[in-house]
Amino acid sequence: xxxxSGFIVFIQDGTGSRSLTLGTDYESVGGxxxxxxxxxxxxxxxxxxxxxxxxxLLGSPLLAFS
Numbered sequence: 001x002x003x004x005s006g007f008i009v010f011i012q013d014g015t016g017s018r019s020l021t022l023g024t025d026y027e028s029v030g031g032x033x034x035x036x037x038x039x040x041x042x043x044x045x046x047x048x049x050x051x052x053x054x055x056x057l058l059g060s061p062l063l064a065f066s
Contacts, residue, residue, distance in 0.1 A: 005049040016040035025054045037064045 012018055017038045028034050036044045043066070047059035 002050050002052055005047070008046045008048060010036055010044045010046065012037065012040055012042045014040050016042065022058075026056045026058055028058045029060055034058060034061055036061060039064070042066075 010020065018036075019038075020034050020036055022028065022033060034046060036042070042064055045062040045065065047062075049057050049059075051057050
């Protein structure tokens with residue numbers, strides 16, 4: 001819904017090394033994509049806001065919570 005905001009939490013599985021591919025509705029700072037932690041069981045948090053239909057803006061990720 002337009003105006004909605006929040007956080008997306010990504011947790012690597014026990015193997016780690018998983019990556020993220022953004023769909024066409026998602027935009028990152030500078031268009032550079034999102035790089036997440038790759039360690040096993042790493043937890044990362046990405047803020048977002050829905051700016052318009054089919055347009056979700058992603059903030060800079062907060063990495064490697066433990």
